[in-house]
Amino acid sequence: MKPTYIITSILITASIATIPVVFSDDDRREYRQQSLGVAAVSNPLYKEECGSCHMAFPPGLLPARSWQKMMGRLDDHFGDNAEISDDNHKVISEFLLSNSADDSRYRRSKKIVSSLDNEDIPLRITETPYFKHEHREIPDRLVKGNPQVNSLSNCNACHSQAEQGLFDEHNIRIPGFGRWDD
């Protein structure tokens, strides 16, 4: 081997070894989101149509079979009529199914799916075993007995970044109580 080749190869090796691993802010945010939460809600039509009566729940909180069942009965949506136009129904169904907890890269979506049996089709996020496990220590007086919370389904009453799909403990503030740490 000629000396110039040797020097060149040493230089190339050295430069590769010293290239710093650069993560952009987007990478960091994505990593944080994947490890701490579920995907944020990205569809404006879904936000508008489903978010007028309740928080627009991130689709990664339920498996596709749950969303499919729910979208099939919007005339009786937990006792309420939530019918939408056929066009909107199609767009929203596609959004929910393609962003469901199944096959998700997000930690909490994976945990929700793995807490379910294959034949389970939960319609309420609050009925999934993972959700119940995570909230098992919260006393009723802080939820049902708390006029600023009322129900565990009001995620954003305590999880200040729920709509962004973040459910980690640092963002929990229970109204009238304060921070919640396990």
Added chain:
Amino acid sequence: MKSILLLTGLLAAQGTTALAASPAVTDLLQSYQSQGATTGNADTGKQLWNKTYAAEAPNTQRSCTNCHTDNLGNTGKHASTGKAIKPLAPSVNAESLTDRNKIEKWFKRNCKWTLGRECDAQEKSDLLTFISQQ
């Protein structure tokens, strides 16, 4: 003096604009008439707004006021989820009644929940006339 007159004129013009029904309301009221309704009556609309209907638990007594309160200038509250509902009165909420599809969507959903059936053209005509004047 001239400027005061001009200002009064401008304010009066603005007042008129604010009170005029939105194109969405005008269109819909015409459409209800083409479906056989007579001109909307705000008093009848108000009675319908406050009328209570029996229904299944947990909301055994249902009326528009369950969620929207009896003052349309108030912020309402969803009967089951508790989520805040923006005031329906156009004098308080400029966005209200400006989108024809939205008005029809909510009439369909909310009449089914409250009355147990869809409202007919006359009922919608009266209700919309009442709400648009708030």
